Amino acid sequence: MAQSFPYTYYACDCFDSNTTTSTKRASQVVAAAAATEDEEQTFDPQNPRSNYALYPLEHLLYCEDCQQIRCPRCVLEETLNWYCPSCLFEVPSSVVKSDGNRCTRNCFNCPICISPLVVNLLENADADQGTPDRHILICPYCHWSTLETGVEFEKHTGVYAQLARIANGGKHIPTSKERDKERERRKELEARQRDSKNPLSPSSETAAVETEAREPPSRDDLFSNLAAFYKSQLEAQTPANPFSPGEMNFSSPSAYSRIMNLYSTNTAKKQKRVKPTPMREAASELEGLVIYDPASDSAAIERIKRDGWNSTLSPTQKLAQTNPHLQFADELRPIPTLLCTKRSKRCRSCRHILSKPESKITSTRYKIKLLALNHIPRLSIRALPPTNPPIPSIPGGSTASQPQPFNYNTLRSGIPTHFLLHLSNPLFDPIRVTLATSSTTPGKVQSRVTILCPQFDVGANTDVWDDALSSSPAPMARRSTINAETGQIEAGKIWDKGRNWTSVAIEVVPGFLADLKNVSGEEDGLDEDDDLLEIPIFVRLEFEADVHAEERGLSDSRGSKAERESREQAFWTVVGAGRIAGR
Amino acid sequence: MATGSERKPPASLSRSTRGTTPRLADLGESPRTPRTPLLRSISSTFGSPGGSFRTEDEYLVIELGSRFVRGGFPGESAPRCTLSFGPDEQRRVGDYRPCEPEYVHKRRKTKRAQAWAHEYELYRTDLSRVDLGLVEDKFERAMREAYAKYFLLDTKPRRILLAMPPRMPHPLMSTVLDVLFTSFQTPSITLVSNPVLVAAAAGLRSALVVDIGWAETVVTAVCEYREVLERRSVRAGKLLSEEMASLLNAQLDRDAAPGATKADVSFEEADEVLTRVGWCKSVPRSNRRTLYFPAREAPVLEEFEDAVESPPPTITIPFPKHTPPTELSVPFASLAKPTENALFAPELTLSEFDDEDLPLHHLIYRALVQLPIDVRRLCMARIVITGGVSNLPGLKARILKEVEALAQTKGWDPVKSYGKASARREDKLRNQCEDREMRKQEGEDTVAPSLDPNTAPNQIPPAAFQQPEEDAIDNKFAQLAVRNGPPPASLVGGTIRGVETLGAWAGASLVAQQRIKGIVEIERDRYLRDGLQGATREKEVSVVAQRQSMGPGLAVKGGERASWTLGVWA
């Protein structure tokens, strides 16, 4: 798609052949019901699902045991180690989770534009009078800084730990222990106030009096209040709890009788308890109950009216925050850098390791990496300039002489255009290739496609030396030519051939965009990428290989007298030949 | 109010129109609320005794929404990630178009012949328009990102607590479970429904949960952690963003040079405007019948409405993707209109609505009316408004006020038409309201407001209209409560009151942290063998033998179960 033209994608069919559940996947059942009787449907690159099945060859692995392509969806991953991509510090697995999977040193990203933030020393005019230095985090790209949210640091190191204690505006953030202590203190206070008053007066009234001076609780406060409340409620329950909900009679004419029942049993037993036993709901803010207060909303409305668009945050900026429930720019926090991992990958069906990086953080090398490009022929497409003088006999020299580069972005509707499909073989055995495609491309803009030589052989990936030593050029007769008068290319013959590669011609007549516009009656009836000329090509390979050649190592597979077996491999590819020009 | 055009209620409810209030048991029989039968079969098969706590189990908490998936760890107040399903998330590997510098200046072409913002959805419940394979692809990719980028787990298997809307179609459920069991190898998945979690995250056991989501608003009455009634309306986020888009288009066209092509803002633009500067008038328009407001309040409202600022405030919104890029100045007041039209539809009369597109206040009121009186008493004082749209400033206040106004005019009698008598009845109601208002303002209330619904501050307690004997119960109840029961604040009922919640994800995080076991727990092996068909036909399982319990919908982890069930999703 947005890769530059021309390009090739390979389809991994792992999810069509998925049989992990004995009952068929729900998605397949429905798809099967909808599908028509023809089994082999052309792969449709316009189908939104294709985006999840197509990969560039470089992204694919290969399982030698299963003899199949493995895409990111059909591998299992195991984390080997965790590190910060910014400071390359390796984080022990024991603290990864508690640190929120984020770097706890000085690595932060800008909450506005996600560039890495840097620590800056604020100018300190009174340094000689003993005023301590002050530091801030600042974005070198968009110049956002923690000054805008009223946060400064005493030291230039350990910024994460400092930030964890400073709220925007400079206030102190309580730790969870401090939070628990404060909650207990306030609860006791509340209880004392309640005791000293008329027993019928509600606790909410006193609570209200007390909370008026306070800031509204943060989400974190509320969450920890709720958690503490549920914990205490569950602890107060005993196995012999007589009020197990199973005994609640919901079908009774009135839930009142149930509740009354509940309490009368309780009193009848005359059990003296410190805590009320039946699970109840939260009764105050300290237990996590917050009655809706329209004041904060009206304040927000006034604020939007006053400060306008730029005081608010985009959805992306909100979601990047550790706490996404915020609305205004002054609530932003620097984003601690997310940790990265090094992961090994296993084949999902046979569990063999397909790739394993070196554990050293700074190394980008792999101990094991079974790339598909070592096992799967590389198919590529490029344009064959339309009015070419008879092809020079030296392979590869044809296009280099062309002065003007072919413009893949302006393919012309209705004009037959020739491309070359180039197939190179990474295997040590020669392969027989069959290419198949439907005569018109799927989708709204139907282009006619003809592969002029759908079946051909590709030589083995022998040593370059062998090639040089036994160089007898392939017979010219097998190659195709362009008829100088008609511009037609002879069908049934390959275009060109080398040691381990072969190219064949493909003729494409790009479809018309204009028809669509008329049909839809709209000025522009096309979707994004409808004008793309993408050709699905089914590739089938047949070759003879040594049995278990891989196990003995690829290097000695050639001279071996071992048993041979015939193998077959087939997969869909999608080649992007260009974009059809409008009008 | 609307009468003749009202759809006929189901049999069990129409019985109530003869004067009796519907009870929970009635709801159980109703074909329209088949999900939670209240006459549970208490079968000993399922309550396996004892069993050790599996404290070593670690959980992941995942909330599934139609446009977002949230994931994180138990005991944390916010999810580690909130992943969306925009077109940029659906590109091929190696398609780096969003990284190109000119990408920010291009408005994406939206697919023709597709519903508004269709490509931003993970799923929709109308299965005839869903490609389940695509849902699987999208969900799988999002979960892969969550695991690889945000969870960063070691190899230990993690159980999953999955928060999901109730009444999810089974094919969709299987699609999601397939992915979690096969691609992520989770040993078990506990399903808990969103309304129960939303209530739990508000500290409540019973609540009227109003979830203003993307495709629809779902009002669910939860009683003791159990869904007892549910009503839906399509007046929700999708409609709202469409309204916002048409407002912006109109404004852009008005400013455009003559002959310019018609503005066509994308979903992204409309959504951003909505979440940044969208709002809702917290006070209904003053052209309502005075009956909605007690006489003494009305003048204040008029003043509020008439306080016209000059010049009228505007908001400047940048449109970098518009051709040509522009900045649009929109009157601040008009940014509240989409909310008005999409959620409250004040221009239309009640008879113009179907059951599927009731304005939110009517939806809530109707749900409350249909509740048994005792459940209603609890629920009306525990209205929990949640969902993506609920964050619009002013919206919660507005909903609560509208519902209260409806309750005042209509009372809680399920009989909707009084025929000729109705005018007289409204008069009577108004007199009652004014009386109460008078008494309140003269400081007559000496009894604690939260205990006596008749004198609750600023609130008219319509629930008490028909059953004055409740007061006696309440008083006795209160006395008992003060002596040895829960604090009185946790028993408040009978007045319209909104309660804040931390949302379904936080609820799920709390539940998983306390190791509370859900009713619906699915083991991997069983699921892979039998699929959803492996669930027993029982809709609920007794939790009597569970060691500790929070309620029928939730139970503290007990032993293994011999069989499993789909609970509300059955």
Ligand SMILES: [Zn+2]
């Ligand atoms: Zn695959």
Ligand SMILES: [Zn+2]
């Ligand atoms: Zn770092």
Ligand SMILES: [Zn+2]
């Ligand atoms: Zn920045």
Ligand SMILES: [Zn+2]
């Ligand atoms: Zn394998």
